Amino acid sequence: MDCIFCAIAGNAIPATKVYEEDQILAFMDINPANPGHLLVIPKRHYRNIFDIDAETAGKIMQVGTQLASAIKTALNPDGLNLLQSSESAAFQTVFHFHLHLIPRWEDDTLVLPWKPQQGDINQIAEVADKIRQHIQ
Ligand code: AMP
Ligand code: ZN
Numbered sequence: 001m002d003c004i005f006c007a008i009a010g011n012a013i014p015a016t017k018v019y020e021e022d023q024i025l026a027f028m029d030i031n032p033a034n035p036g037h038l039l040v041i042p043k044r045h046y047r048n049i050f051d052i053d054a055e056t057a058g059k060i061m062q063v064g065t066q067l068a069s070a071i072k073t074a075l076n077p078d079g080l081n082l083l084q085s086s087e088s089a090a091f092q093t094v095f096h097f098h099l100h101l102i103p104r105w106e107d108d109t110l111v112l113p114w115k116p117q118q119g120d121i122n123q124i125a126e127v128a129d130k131i132r133q134h135i136q
Contacts (some may be wrong), residue, residue: 005096009043024054024063029100033110036075036103039062046097048086064099077103081110
């Protein structure tokens with residue numbers, strides 16, 4: 001399989017690693033949105049949130065929490081975004097699950113990718129009902 005993050009996890013190509021354990025790896029994003037932007041991945045290949053199991057995703061979040069704390073101490077950002085994109089429609093470009101940690105500063109140039117606007121309360125309830133019926 002031709003997957004760049006599998007290649008990084010298998011040490012076939014280099015990356016600026018910041019943390020590694022049995023099943024999880026974290027490394028710096030090569031095109032950082034802000035200084036300190038890093039990615040947490042499972043070493044095993046999962047395409048995205050629709051493919052990964054909850055236990056592995058939980059481990060990634062655990063490491064993400066540890067690294068957020070390290071970023072906070074090291075870089076003193078004003079905030080931090082977690083981002084996980086699944087499928088092209090949601091901005092995914094590398095199809096191996098990854099969690100972005102993006103430190104934020106009040107005066108940085110990043111913007112929210114949607115415009116918050118008042119929703120229709122009935123429509124919101126209808127959609128919630130549809131989702132509720134499929135929780136396993
Ligand atoms: P996404 O759009 O959520 O799929 O994000 C993919 C991310 O992977 C982007 O932010 C890229 O800059 C980053 N990326 C792609 N190739 C590499 C690489 N070889 N090393 C580090 N980061 C990478
Ligand atoms: Zn992969």
